Amino acid sequence: MSAWLPVAPCTPRDCAHHEGATRAPLLATALLCAGCALTLLGVLCVPAVLLLGPAHRDLVIRRWAYAVVRSFGVRIRVTGLTAGRAGPGAGELVVANHVSWLDVPLVAAVLPARMVAKSEIRNWPLLGPLAALGGTLFIERERLRALPEAVRALAGALAAGSRVAVFPQGTTWCGRCAGGRFRPAAFQAAIDAGSAVRPVHISYRTTGTNAAGAAAFVGDDPLAASLWRVVTAAGLTAEVRILPPVPAGSEPGRRALARAAQSAVASDSANLPAASVHH
Template identity: 35%
Template structure:
């Protein structure tokens, strides 16, 4: 019952928001950035997700936020904090409903099976960043069980080089760790945390319904110190190490 009490108002808000956001994107209105933030905040309030932010998004532009990835919840959690764009696998564009929402968020889609697509995606990322929008890249290339950070991939982080500022400096890279720390007012341990994670070959609908049924999710966003773009492989390794340290601190309660 609780799941449907969440789904119905979320659908109503979505149906109202879609034409407003479509018009905002089509006409390039300032609301194309603010409407998604408002939408995600409403969704989180309805689901019962509480977000704690440690650190802050860098004010530097162009900005590439490099993060671990745990769940579909990552999207509204991050989207509720500031205007931004995501990078997602091309399959997402074809998902019913979700694909449309992703497009209205001005998501950059990448076909991982085509090496030649990297240049196009890098160009789109640079365009978003050059226009003042932070871009979020889930650098692991997949989602995890929430207890660890998988190795970051360096290919798309090279796009930061193309996000050139007015003075010719490469885009700033900021590491981020997403940590799911509690549910129902109880701290999540290593064994229970994967219940919130959406990874592997899990079906989306059953997982979504289970999360909505339980609700009361506590999640932390840990923003690390910004890094210069530099060599993409070195920058990738530094971002991965920073995310791993921040996640470990959040999950053990030793973070700030």
């Protein structure tokens, strides 16, 4: 295992379960079919969407991503600062904690961006082709030597004015704590491009209670099992909080910049410390 390939202590058995109210199997099945159908529709429409201008494209992506999350039966609550589209020479690196596959459409619904994802996702059914067509920057986490090339590609996208979203914990965590530390590689790209870093905190609740277990997608959890947990968890709400930007030049180096962004996300999470509570 390398620093570029972190492993969370969260497991499906210990972390990924829902103990609250559940939906009837028939309704859950209908939501599952609706969510998958809308995701497939997005894959089919990507070539047409790419022909739109930036403003219209962002609007379509936001509405589609919002609809995907809602179609799986998940409510969305967005709080915090608003952020416009990154313009020429003003790229923005969006960094968020990582709990679930739901995090990806949630970020897209609030801050449309090019995503950074592990190369394996390219081969996922439905989501893989959609991610590739949408301009996702894929990284080979197993090859540490590929890291400099990945940082250059990320910096190039930011320098060109793109908004790029990354989950710098490197893997998913159950959401019952602040999670793993933010890896500094992506922050070097922000420094090289002179881009601001936009921290985002994501959490999941049901009726005011932390319900991260229903949404958690950790370890070797099968995607089908995670999908079923989500659609059967009644009242599941995703909360997305957009935090103030951190200028790339405000910290002395990528590690300090990563710590600053991590602390912002962690402190927004029930005042938990930036370090994980898992040991």
